[in-house]
Amino acid sequence: MRSRIPALSRRRTVLDVSVDNESTGIGLYSRSLPDEHPRLGRGGAVEQELAMWLELDQDGPYRIRFRLGAPTAQEDEEWVGRASRPLDLTSGVLGCDALAISVPPGRYLAEVRCYLPSSMACFLLRKSTPKKEGLPGYWRRTRPDEDFPDWLQAGVPPHLDGIAEEHGCIDFLVSLTPVRGGSEGTRVRADGTSPWEYRRPARCPMGIPAGDVWDPGSTLDPS
Numbered sequence: 001m002r003s004r005i006p007a008l009s010r011r012r013t014v015l016d017v018s019v020d021n022e023s024t025g026i027g028l029y030s031r032s033l034p035d036e037h038p039r040l041g042r043g044g045a046v047e048q049e050l051a052m053w054l055e056l057d058q059d060g061p062y063r064i065r066f067r068l069g070a071p072t073a074q075e076d077e078e079w080v081g082r083a084s085r086p087l088d089l090t091s092g093v094l095g096c097d098a099l100a101i102s103v104p105p106g107r108y109l110a111e112v113r114c115y116l117p118s119s120m121a122c123f124l125l126r127k128s129t130p131k132k133e134g135l136p137g138y139w140r141r142t143r144p145d146e147d148f149p150d151w152l153q154a155g156v157p158p159h160l161d162g163i164a165e166e167h168g169c170i171d172f173l174v175s176l177t178p179v180r181g182g183s184e185g186t187r188v189r190a191d192g193t194s195p196w197e198y199r200r201p202a203r204c205p206m207g208i209p210a211g212d213v214w215d216p217g218s219t220l221d222p223s
Contacts, residue, residue: 005093006214007102008068008176015066016170016213019097025193026054026064028085028110028174031093031100042192052085052185053193054112057123062171063210066094066101071113071175078205079113079173080121080128081196085185086110089176096174099216108176109185114196116205117151118171124198135204142203151207169207 006015029051045051067075087094092105114121116135133141135152151167186194 005100005102008066009102009104010068013068014211015101016211017064017066017096017099018061018213018215019064019099020061021056021097022059023097024056024059026056026112026172027095027097028052028087028112029095030087030089031091031095043188043190046085046188046192046194049086049088049107051192052083052087052110052112054083054196055193057120060119062118063169063213064096064172064174065170065208065210066096067173067175068103069175070177071111071173074206074208075113075115075173075175078115078201078208079199080116080201080205081114081124081198082111083186083194083196084109084111085188085194086179087176094176103176106178107180109179111173111175111177113173113175115170115173115208117167117169117207120171121205124196125200128198128200138200139204149206167207168209170210173208 006017008015029045030049042051042053046053070076087108087110089103089108090105092102094101094103094110114124116122116125122135136148139146139148139152151169186197188194
């Protein structure tokens with residue numbers, strides 16, 4: 001039995017997915033892009049609101065959450081990196097690398113955010129401040145009365161990240177917010193990629209636990 005295409009709707013606004021990524025990037029695109037891409041090129045596809053691309057620090061699997069609507073308070077508080085672009089999804093299908101997700105047809109502001117304990121968030125966190133502060137020290141400084149989360153291993157040297165391999169948190173969030181007027185999103189480089197805006201949150205992020213994670217390689221129904 002083949003798995004059905006997963007869907008976001010008013011009844012189901014969140015979908016957590018495991019992606020086996022073999023490239024150093026994330027691509028979001030409208031279903032119509034494969035037919036248009038050879039003519040438009042990457043920059044033209046972004047200009048026509050058919051796609052957005054982001055660079056990653058490395059390849060490898062990641063957990064990504066798709067949300068129809070605005071982020072939650074925790075998702076808004078804990079992001080380390082983000083970028084946004086308008087996407088024309090009147091096709092009713094959002095592509096993410098090899099994944100396809102059904103969405104209500106429309107024009108959206110697609111905002112991608114990355115979170116600890118992903119390697120990309122760690123990479124951006126190191127760029128966000130000249131301080132030589134590892135994650136254990138960051139946690140102790142900003143949450144002195146709280147225990148380490150499960151993903152942050154205690155007792156490691158302060159210059160190491162100390163992240164557990166299996167952390168059970170989402171690495172990225174893609175939130176889709178309907179837009180009617182003009183929306184530029186973040187700037188785009190000459191090669192068509194969107195640079196990450198990055199920051200060090202006032203308090204060390206706790207990490208956002210993943211829900212039921214759908215594996216596109218499985219035969220389970222994602223709905």
